[in-house]
Amino acid sequence: MAFKIVETQCTGCSACEPQCPNNAIYEKDGLFAINPKKCTECIGFFDEPQCAAACPIDDTCVVDDAYPRYVAN
Amino acid sequence: MADLVQPAIARGSGSKLLSRIKIEVNGRTGGGCGASSAGGKASCGSAAGAGDLDPEIWEKVKNHPCYSEEAHHHYARMHVAVAPACNIQCNYCNRKYDCSNESRPGVVSERLTPEQAARKVVAVASEIPQMTVLGIAGPGDSLANPEKTFKTFELVTRQAPDIKLCLSTNGLALPDYVKQIKDFNVDHVTITINMVDPEVGERIYPWVYFRHKRYRGRDASKVLTERQMEGLELLTAHKILCKVNSVMIPGINDEHLVEVNRAVKARGAFLHNIMPLISEPEHGTYFGLNGQRGPTAQELKALQDRCEGEMNMMRHCRQCRADAVGLLGEDRSAEFTTGRIEQMPVVYDLESRRKYQQAVEREREARIVAKRAEMEALAGEFSDLKLLVAVATKGGGKINQHFGHASEFQVYEVSTGGARFVGHRRVDLYCQGGFGEEAALDTVIRAINDCHAVLVAKIGACPRDELKKAGIDPVDRYAHEFIEKSALAYFREYLGRVKSGEIVHLRRGDAQIRQGAFVAA
Numbered sequence: 001m002a003f004k005i006v007e008t009q010c011t012g013c014s015a016c017e018p019q020c021p022n023n024a025i026y027e028k029d030g031l032f033a034i035n036p037k038k039c040t041e042c043i044g045f046f047d048e049p050q051c052a053a054a055c056p057i058d059d060t061c062v063v064d065d066a067y068p069r070y071v072a073n
Numbered sequence: 074m075a076d077l078v079q080p081a082i083a084r085g086s087g088s089k090l091l092s093r094i095k096i097e098v099n100g101r102t103g104g105g106c107g108a109s110s111a112g113g114k115a116s117c118g119s120a121a122g123a124g125d126l127d128p129e130i131w132e133k134v135k136n137h138p139c140y141s142e143e144a145h146h147h148y149a150r151m152h153v154a155v156a157p158a159c160n161i162q163c164n165y166c167n168r169k170y171d172c173s174n175e176s177r178p179g180v181v182s183e184r185l186t187p188e189q190a191a192r193k194v195v196a197v198a199s200e201i202p203q204m205t206v207l208g209i210a211g212p213g214d215s216l217a218n219p220e221k222t223f224k225t226f227e228l229v230t231r232q233a234p235d236i237k238l239c240l241s242t243n244g245l246a247l248p249d250y251v252k253q254i255k256d257f258n259v260d261h262v263t264i265t266i267n268m269v270d271p272e273v274g275e276r277i278y279p280w281v282y283f284r285h286k287r288y289r290g291r292d293a294s295k296v297l298t299e300r301q302m303e304g305l306e307l308l309t310a311h312k313i314l315c316k317v318n319s320v321m322i323p324g325i326n327d328e329h330l331v332e333v334n335r336a337v338k339a340r341g342a343f344l345h346n347i348m349p350l351i352s353e354p355e356h357g358t359y360f361g362l363n364g365q366r367g368p369t370a371q372e373l374k375a376l377q378d379r380c381e382g383e384m385n386m387m388r389h390c391r392q393c394r395a396d397a398v399g400l401l402g403e404d405r406s407a408e409f410t411t412g413r414i415e416q417m418p419v420v421y422d423l424e425s426r427r428k429y430q431q432a433v434e435r436e437r438e439a440r441i442v443a444k445r446a447e448m449e450a451l452a453g454e455f456s457d458l459k460l461l462v463a464v465a466t467k468g469g470g471k472i473n474q475h476f477g478h479a480s481e482f483q484v485y486e487v488s489t490g491g492a493r494f495v496g497h498r499r500v501d502l503y504c505q506g507g508f509g510e511e512a513a514l515d516t517v518i519r520a521i522n523d524c525h526a527v528l529v530a531k532i533g534a535c536p537r538d539e540l541k542k543a544g545i546d547p548v549d550r551y552a553h554e555f556i557e558k559s560a561l562a563y564f565r566e567y568l569g570r571v572k573s574g575e576i577v578h579l580r581r582g583d584a585q586i587r588q589g590a591f592v593a594a
Contacts, residue, residue, distance in 0.1 A: 011168055012184075013213055015158035019285070046285050053287040056159060056168035 002039035004064035159213035191228035247304030309341030
């Protein structure tokens with residue numbers, strides 16, 4: 001699994017971007033998105049996914065069901 | 074201090090115009106939207122003199138429009154919206170707000186990169202010689218975006234060295250950046266402090282994000298208040314002027330703000346700005362949607378008066394937008410969009426700015442002399458009477474605006490002790506050429522209903538009659554004269570008429586605070 005940012009909810013405030021330990025968050029047309037290949041759900045770094053913890057809008061940084069759960073090596 | 078982890082620094086993100094990033098933040102605006110009340114005790118500004126302020130502090134604030142009502146007549150400030158991220162959630166703030174005529178604190182039309190912001194500052198300062206102050210106030214939190222905030226300061230200092238810098242913050246990240254604030258020579262910091270007790274705080278802040286963890290409930294407010302107090306103490310220790318903003322939320326923190334006032338005074342804040350909650354339902358904030366009301370004009374003034382004995386209170390805050398540009402409630406931000414600035418020839422002429430400012434100083438001196446003369450005339454009078462008078466002004470310390478053209482009225486309290494600025498009332502323009510004028514006049518009357526008179530440069534026959542009917546005396550005989558001098562002269566006449574039995578002094582009722590910050594008139 002990876003996290004994704006719900007585009008219609010994102011305000012583009014950038015709060016999440018510097019918090020990602022994997023540099024998985026990037027800006028796209030003024031909003032932000034997560035590169036699923038880089039996202040580790042913050043496992044191994046923090047107790048909670050940082051994008052979701054920092055995001056001002058509820059249910060905006062959410063699990064992306066299109067990918068299997070991330071498993072730590 | 075807990076741990077010493079440096080907070081993550083934002084990597085430079087985009088520069089695109091973001092119409093969606095309209096963040097409403099009630100109290101957190103102002104890049105130093107500070108200031109003072111007039112006369113008497115609290116007068117870092119309005120008395121046009123040092124009042125009871127430390128001379129060193131007075132020197133720093135006297136030309137700062139956000140710290141002094143009096144300076145607000147002569148000098149302008151601007152905010153640049155380089156800091157979109159925030160690290161806390163407030164119940165008076167809606168981070169998703171997205172509406173084109175938005176006009177409240179925290180709301181901006183475009184987000185700027187530090188480079189764009191610096192160019193904007195230089196362009197505005199070239200165009201408006203009275204622009205003396207740059208503030209970073211959001212639309213998120215300046216210190217939740219430290220790299221962008223300090224980069225902007227660095228670029229501005231290089232190109233426009235005479236501009237004063239200030240920033241506004243919720244204080245959560247403040248202790249980590251006090252040294253940098255000092256190094257960048259930031260003149261003033263404003264912290265929004267709405268509580269010093271987590272039990273009160275949990276009704277204002279649903280969460281804070283701190284050191285990679287989201288805190289909720291009472292824990293969130295505990296972390297926040299500890300960091301705010303630590304930050305304030307560090308600012309004081311580093312001799313950086315600090316103003317405290319508080320949002321007055323009836324039934325939640327209104328009584329408690331007296332305690333907040335004591336706590337921040339004890340830690341060295343030099344000015345306290347208590348602002349009314351903005352909570353229209355259409356703003357979509359938690360408070361707005363849940364029917365939490367803001368205070369009335371009298372409730373706000375009563376609380377400010379209670380705190381005044383403790384320290385200097387600011388009463389001229391207009392809760393402006395995080396990208397506001399201009400003087401005294403006017404907002405010229407629309408003239409300085411990124412697109413327009415790129416086309417503007419920019420010549421930063423330090424010498425002509427200095428000359429303009431010297432001329433302003435002479436005008437300010439004349440205002441003080443006029444007030445002093447009127448005070449001497451009043452010296453023989455003794456009375457407990459106190460009146461509020463509303464004033465229509467375009468700035469410069471004079472009664473120089475037509476009643477129908479005023480988008481705000483300044484309110485002065487006059488007594489034998491002097492004329493004291495106690496606030497301002499925003500109104501919808503009365504004179505818009507025809508439609509809806511009667512309804513607009515009603516809102517004006519409601520906004521200044523606690524005043525005995527309104528001093529204007531000119532007024533039409535119809536509103537004159539309506540005001541009289543409502544018990545407010547419309548006065549145009551002081552047109553284009555200095556405000557305090559005229560307010561005192563009016564008071565002296567009023568006293569004379571009461572004494573001679575010509576009129577009977579009656580108390581006035583309460584007045585309504587118009588919701589929302591200033592927009593371009």
